[in-house]
Amino acid sequence: MAPPGAVRHAAGGTRSAGGTTRAVTRTLSDDPLGGTVRRTVLPSGLRVLTEAIPAMRSVSFGIWVAVGSRDETGPQGGAAHFLEHLLFKGTQKRSALDISSAIEAVGGETNAFTTKEYTCYYARVLDEDLPLAIDVMCDLVADSVLYDADVETERGVILEEIAMHDDEPGDEVHDLFARAVYGDHPLGRLISGTEETVTPMTRRQIQSFYRRRYTPPQIVIAAAGNLDHAAVVKLVRQALRGTPLDADPAVPAPRRPAAPAVRTRPATTLVEPKETEQAHVILGCPGIDRTDERRFALGVLNNVLGGGMSSRLFQEIRERRGLAYSVYSYAGQYADSGLFAVYAGCAPGKVDEVLELTRAELRRVAAEGITEAELARGKGMSKGSFVLGLEDTGSRMSRLAKGELLYGDLMPVDELLARVDAVTLDDVNGLAAELLGGPMSLAVVGPFEESAFSA
Secondary structure: OOOOOOEOOOOOOOEOOOOEOOOEEEEEEEOOOOOEEEEEEOOOOOEEEEEEOOOOOEEEEEEEEOOOHHHOOHHHOOHHHHHHHHOOOEEOOOEHHHHHHHHHOOOOEEEEEEOOOOEEEEEEEEHHHHHHHHHHHHHHHHOEOOOHHHHHHHHHHHHHHHHHHHOOHHHHHHHHHHHHHHOOOHHHOOOOOOHHHHOOOOHHHHHHHHHHHOOHHHEEEEEEEOOOHHHHHHHHHHHHOOOOOOOOOOOOOOOOOOOOOOOOOOOOEEEEEOOOOOEEEEEEEEOOOOOOOOHHHHHHHHHHHHOOOOOHHHHHHHHHOOOEEEEEEEEEEOOOOEEEEEEEEEOHHHHHHHHHHHHHHHHHHHHHOOOHHHHHHHHHHHHHHHHHOOOOHHHHHHHHHHHHHHHOOOOOHHHHHHHHHOOOHHHHHHHHHHHHOOOOEEEEEEOOOOOOOOO
């Protein structure tokens, strides 16, 4: 749905049983902090959003698919990530070398990533090379061949990636914490899958996942930079013509629903014994989903607790006591759930003190709240980080796609800043009391016995 005051660039389109027979385009905003944002829905249900920023000489182009690791069954664990690797291995028209060399020959860059709720394939190029980027990226997402030999090659690469991840305890502890909160729910599983799920996965299983999940209604294409919206839409349609994404009329898929909420586990402690020089700990609890109106208050709360060098936890644990090099808090949000957590990396002998101080600070904020001065600082951090984060085409492209895929709307920058400004002390303190006053889950990776942190 367009934001209030949106100008309709074009409207209508003859509707058939599955969608419209022609593209429908709207102008979503003329943002004073950016450029003109337009959205076109193709007859297939695929959406194209662009932000024209004439002052830039580059363009970021991304293809976002509303499919992630949470859409896998247990035995499919890692299929979305496996597929992300394979789509770069060759299409009906291009080899893997053709794909990489085409973009690199013009000084561009391309990559992809998989999350629990979506997958993104993107390229960043000079504005004059945008037609090439569109043709290459649409080709690899729409028409990859998934040869058996490539499946075997990438299986080995992914197994090495899983092993490398296991050698990074600072990363591993975040996955352990997700499992502590969500258990065997897909949100608690590894995005990469495990050796047990990736090793037996067949080309046929991946191909089935590809064709069932990568459909036009599930796809958003976003681009930002020095571009013309109509030209981008035309180039996308040309690139997809004759591919499996050149499909019958349909309507865009709705965003992933926020209800029913994911059931989380009671407060749980998980320990991964590992001979490391540093212990890695996360203490936290279930949070709120990403469309919850309190998300702006949560951003302020997060900034005050552990969002920067002036935060309470950083000052108490690192600056005053020197107990940890890294300590911060963060909020993770999904369509129907969320997390709030504090991470610290410290010497194994200091873990108990770090946890005691962290628990005490969380209890204090839950009981007493934050101050007016902290509220103002937390708001300033939220607004500044958001605006400064929009100073490149990649972040602006991501904002377009996430607004469409995750929220079903693109909130104007001024409105978002106003929503942060509107957060009150009562908003933050009420949320703190709700989230931080109860039992906490704990994840630990380090040289400890599994029973070391038993109550």
